[in-house]
Amino acid sequence: MRVDSLEGIPYCRAFPMHITLLPQHKQIELEGRHRVADILRRLDLLPGTVMVIRGDELACDDDVVEADESIEIRNVISGG
Amino acid sequence: MKCKRCGGKAEVKLRQHNSAFCRACFVYFFQRQVQRAVEHEHMFTTEEEVLVAVSGGKDSLALWDALIALGYRTAGVHLALGIGAYSRTSTEKTEAFARSRDLRLITVHLDDEGVAIPTIAAFTRRPACAACGTSKRHHFDRIAFEHGFAVLATGHNLDDEAARLLGNVLRWQVAHLAKQHPVLASTHERFARKVKPLFRISEYETAVYAFFRRIDYIVDECPNSAGASQLIYKDVLNRLEAAMPGTKLSFVQEFLRSGQPAFAGETNRAPQSCERCGMPAFGAVCSYCSLVREVETKQARRMAARPASASS
Numbered sequence A: 001m002r003v004d005s006l007e008g009i010p011y012c013r014a015f016p017m018h019i020t021l022l023p024q025h026k027q028i029e030l031e032g033r034h035r036v037a038d039i040l041r042r043l044d045l046l047p048g049t050v051m052v053i054r055g056d057e058l059a060c061d062d063d064v065v066e067a068d069e070s071i072e073i074r075n076v077i078s079g080g
Numbered sequence B: 001m002k003c004k005r006c007g008g009k010a011e012v013k014l015r016q017h018n019s020a021f022c023r024a025c026f027v028y029f030f031q032r033q034v035q036r037a038v039e040h041e042h043m044f045t046t047e048e049e050v051l052v053a054v055s056g057g058k059d060s061l062a063l064w065d066a067l068i069a070l071g072y073r074t075a076g077v078h079l080a081l082g083i084g085a086y087s088r089t090s091t092e093k094t095e096a097f098a099r100s101r102d103l104r105l106i107t108v109h110l111d112d113e114g115v116a117i118p119t120i121a122a123f124t125r126r127p128a129c130a131a132c133g134t135s136k137r138h139h140f141d142r143i144a145f146e147h148g149f150a151v152l153a154t155g156h157n158l159d160d161e162a163a164r165l166l167g168n169v170l171r172w173q174v175a176h177l178a179k180q181h182p183v184l185a186s187t188h189e190r191f192a193r194k195v196k197p198l199f200r201i202s203e204y205e206t207a208v209y210a211f212f213r214r215i216d217y218i219v220d221e222c223p224n225s226a227g228a229s230q231l232i233y234k235d236v237l238n239r240l241e242a243a244m245p246g247t248k249l250s251f252v253q254e255f256l257r258s259g260q261p262a263f264a265g266e267t268n269r270a271p272q273s274c275e276r277c278g279m280p281a282f283g284a285v286c287s288y289c290s291l292v293r294e295v296e297t298k299q300a301r302r303m304a305a306r307p308a309s310a311s312s
Helices: A036-042 B023-040 B058-069 B084-100 B117-123 B128-146 B158-170 B174-179 B203-212 B229-243 B247-266 B287-311
Strands: A017-022 A026-030 A050-054 A070-075 B012-014 B019-021 B049-053 B073-080 B105-109 B151-153 B193-195
Touching: A036 A050, A036 A070, A050 B203, B019 B023, B023 B058, B023 B203, B049 B058, B049 B128, B058 B073, B058 B084, B058 B203, B073 B084, B073 B128, B084 B105, B105 B128, B117 B128, B117 B287, B128 B151, B128 B287, B158 B174, B158 B203, B158 B229, B158 B247, B174 B247, B229 B247
Parallel strands: A017 A070, B049 B073, B049 B151, B073 B105, B151 B193
Antiparallel strands: A017 A026, A050 A070, B012 B019
């Protein structure tokens, strides 16, 4: 176990977090466990422009996503 | 984080309202917002049948779902735009939504009953999004008139309205500012009253509502929207919103309260009837017929040029 220097949350390097970005259908892996707000910051995504979906539920900014979890980050902004 | 209404675990946080809600309370909150908009802006009553313009995206399907839940009488109209796989999926999702709820849906296939958007883009210099907007306005009004609907509801949300307002202000488009309102009264016998019940509800909220209500909407973006100016305006507004929650809502609300009345006197003259299709027009022919005529002329020219180029 190590401690993430940015957030002070322990994480395990062996199990990366799997993130699917939609509609790009892009897969990203992130080491450690992180708060949703920090994941969005790292990916340069603004709050209110995406939904963070964990299984059948939405995750809020201060929810923590575990290192071995899979989440979907779905863009909600459309235009044309 | 706790739900503001019931105290349970919150699943969604709304910074602009300084609130958080669980799933059930958010659905209630969303539907109440739609009902408040409909009632406060005198959009329509439960006696009127409303034609809902549905694209297969989250906003229009969320709107249709909420109106049904609130007990309004509705039917849907969908335009199959002919934009390849994107349009096919949009039509499939819309038809599946209507079928699953036993709703009346009128689908217009532009390939058969008009001109598909890629054809307009190929034969004219107009941007695909502009051609798409012109086609939608024409066919939605036409269907509303032909089927006897007095009200047409669209899924334009707070982000759409804020982006449109920013674009209109940046160019000081006075005539457009005069007409930017959640309710547009009919000014011609073939114009339905246009209403936007989601005008105070953010794009994020409609996406969350669609997710909570398990609405299967098209997540992919229209391939023509890449680089669209509306997306640039939305990005700017979302950066402001992140730093100052509530900016988009106050921008639109204060415009409607203080700004829009100042421009309302700048309204355009009443439309006449298009000599080609009979729909409202601000010239001899309406903008849609003008577009179709341009495509037809250029298609004919191309056909005429073919034998000559083949023989050379």
